Amino acid sequence: MNILESVRLAIRGLSANKLRSALTMLGIIIGVGAVVALLSIGQGAQAAITQQIQGIGSNLIFVFPGALTQGGMSFGAGSSATLTMEDAAAIANPLNCPDVYAVAPQQQRNAQIIYRSRNTNASVVGTVPQFSFVRTLEAADGRFFDEQDLNSSARVAVLGAQLAMDLFEGEDAIGQTIRINRVPFRVIGTLVEQGGGGPTDTSLYVPMTTAKSRLFGSTVARGGGTSVQLISVSAISEGRIDAAVQQITELLRQRHKIEYDDDDFSVTGQKDILGVLNQVTSILTLFLGAIAAISLLVGGIGIMNIMLVSVTERTREIGIRKAVGAKRRDIMVQFLIEAMVLSILGGVVGIAFGAGVAALVTATGVLNTQVSLQAVALAVTFSMAVGLFFGIYPATRAASLNPIQALRYE
Amino acid sequence: MIELDSVTKVYSMGSVEVHALRGINLQIEPGEFIAIMGPSGSGKSTLMNILGCLDQPSSGRYLLDGISVAEMNDDDLAGVRNRKIGFVFQNYNLLARTSALDNVEIPMVYAGISTSARLSKASNALESVGLAGRLHHKPNQLSGGEQQRVAIARSLVNDPSIILADEPTGNLDTKTGREIISIFQHLNRDRGMTIVFVTHDPEVAACTRRIVRLRDGEVVGEERVANPCGNDIASSASAESQS
Known part of the structure; x- marks a missing residue:
């Protein structure tokens, strides 16, 4: 059984329960959307800060009175x-x-x-x-x-x-x-x-x-x-x-x-200031992304939950398929691909959703957000990984069902 | 060709051991039409599971077309079920929300047959059981008899060595049951298919050509049927039979 066939089968399986599939996907959509939107906003903020700092002068060096604190800079200009x-x-x-x-x-x-x-x-x-x-x-x-x-x-x-x-x-x-x-x-x-x-x-x-x-x-x-x-x-x-x-x-x-x-003074290049600020915004962006990733994780748990319900519900189907010759691998792949289709489809919609939110923020004029390829790639990889990870357990459970008991299951 | 040599099956339910089969010796030649009969608890379901490679004997030998099945792992057994065995169940066991055509295609999907070949084979099989006009109906749009015909078509598509039918008429009324039995008779006579019925119904068993009686996990009797089905089913089956 090839992959294309499995995908076709998975989509048929999922469309048998459209509302349920959509709701399950919603978890992933929100997670991926949040990751994409927040990373875009973070990167937009970083770009804005960089532009601003670069805009204040060329090859600029600041000499402040008073000693700087550790780590590169302090804003205590004129403190002494x-x-x-x-x-x-x-x-x-x-x-x-x-x-x-x-x-x-x-x-x-x-x-x-x-x-x-x-x-x-x-x-x-x-x-x-x-x-x-x-x-x-x-x-x-x-x-x-x-x-x-x-x-x-x-x-x-x-x-x-x-x-x-x-x-x-x-x-x-x-x-x-x-x-x-x-x-x-x-x-x-x-x-x-x-x-x-x-x-x-x-x-x-x-x-x-x-x-x-x-x-x-x-x-x-x-x-x-x-x-x-x-x-x-x-x-x-x-x-x-x-x-x-x-x-x-x-x-x-x-x-x-x-x-x-x-x-009793400190000399700071423009680049040092930029470096420190970039570090701050990077950490902030990463932090926001991590929080968004948690919601992706929750979405993944939703997928696992629904897949487990689905395996139980379709015990008889699994029994029939095994009786007519499905191997462990065939059943495993079928359920795994269903989970992956849910998460990837959710990921794609989530990217569109996140990009939409980012565009909305740009439209308000507060910030020029940037939807980077990196953020999209990250979101796709992450959602696929979530589908794979949370799909494996239900799929294994389906694959290891005993065909005799599965056929008798009411 | 099926050979069972002192096959036993023991289930352990907690500390108690249940001997479902106590040394079955049985040979089924190609082209036979045989009924395995026995009251409930006689071990006929266990025997069918073993014959169908859904389960493995605790001891003894089982040769299917010369291949010893007893040592195979789960995936090899799945392959054997796919290529050599066709199942027909009492409750049809079709996939819901799936058309007759798609149901019949399932065994071929796992056999790795191409989409186009699957389509023509599946429609041929459905035509041969008289469902040419029902290819795209789903199980809930079909009568019990029609659903069982779909199941028979599904059991046929990979040209198995043996068709195992577990109470195939158990959920059907008498008339429809006879029609289903006559389909099996045709498959046996015209296409030389080996068919095994598992049943407790003497009337159904009387339509086969050999009856094996099971009691308490042992073969207690065996008889040839001189005149399968008597007259009425034979005549209702078709004109060309019994001549």
Whole structure:
């Protein structure tokens, strides 16, 4: 008896009890659907995070004050004031750090922003013109401030896209005057929207000098000098990021007179941050997938249950088949294939269902989900394995029935 | 050709041993039509199970077409049942929700016969038992007599050496029963099939050509039937018989 024949037989057997077969399949459909949908959402989230991190700059290195915790990163930027403008200038010197291309220190504070009768609270970032290069910010309208603005402590501001939208509601912002903590500033540019809910869109950028003299006042660092909260550094190429990190680390240790591993700063490449976040989302995705897999397992138990009922119900059929010459293997294969047909068919419908859920999530605009071949392959393999695993016991039971007793079974 | 040589069968029910067969010696030649008779408890069902290779003797020898069956494993026995034995049961034992044609095809499926060959063989077999117009009917759409004809067609399709019929008319009324018996008689006379009836009904047994009587697991008597079925069944069977 060949496989095609067995499949035909199995489908006939299953269609004799359509409702029951459909309900049994539902367990697998929900399980596979959940696996596919959750993996797709997880992968979509991962892609979104990767895109966002890559969007904040090219060949980017962050220098935070304060020591990092283990494992790569901490978000405690500005927790202690150990980095200074002078540190930034030293990093920018090609004699100290040959693999550094551009340096942008920054100091930020939340402030009240007022335009006419509208007001909002936003993060005001005091920085230098190189910031727009290091963080790949593009002006949608107007321009970013330049060296001259910096040197003259000009009261000019560049607005993130969302902030500009909130304050001006579509009006032309360039040339208008806004008040930051009651100090008037002229808007000279607005930025292209970065998307993804990052901080860039809701921030406002002013020259570092202006920020210190007019807005924040300057904070004196531990070792003397004007402190900054974060230094963003651009390496000359992707391949030189690690070298640049090394150079900056050594330079700052020298400047801060640090001998052992008790750094009062930390240098983190963009890739490290990406790596950590990817690790987090991978674990999260895996976790979600595992939970979904449990429902697949429950579906498999449903299959086993129904197959056991089916074997009992069809004892007489098994007896007849054995009497006219079915071997153990024939009966085994018949019931095993029925279980497999249930699980594979359920798997196929489940993939469609999961892909549908993923598409629905994409349609809501929260996240661009990605139904990967991997997730589909995983779901199919898993559902087949479930069918095989949970089908074996009932099939073995059917195959080992005694034909004489099976024929007499009422 | 069937040879039983001091075949015994012992069942152990807990600590008690039940001797269902106590040394049966029996030879059935090709082309015979034989009835095994006995009251219930005489061991005739056990004997039929052994003859049909559904069960194996506890001791003794069973040769079917020269092959010793007693040492075979389950799968080999299944192969023997498939190729050499046709079963007809009292309660027909057809697959429900399955057409007559598909029911008759089942033994051929396990014999590995191609789909097209199966179809023609199955319809020929159904025609030969007078069901040409009922190929696609399901068992619940057929009368008892028709269902038993389907079962007979199923037993025939693999050209077995022997057809075993266990009370084949037990669930049928007298008239239908006679029709079924006449089909067996035709198969025996016209196609030379070896047929074994297992029955407790003397009237049915009288339609065969040899009767073996069983009591308490032993053969207690054997007789030839000079004039099978007397006159009425023979004449109702068909004109060409007994001439």
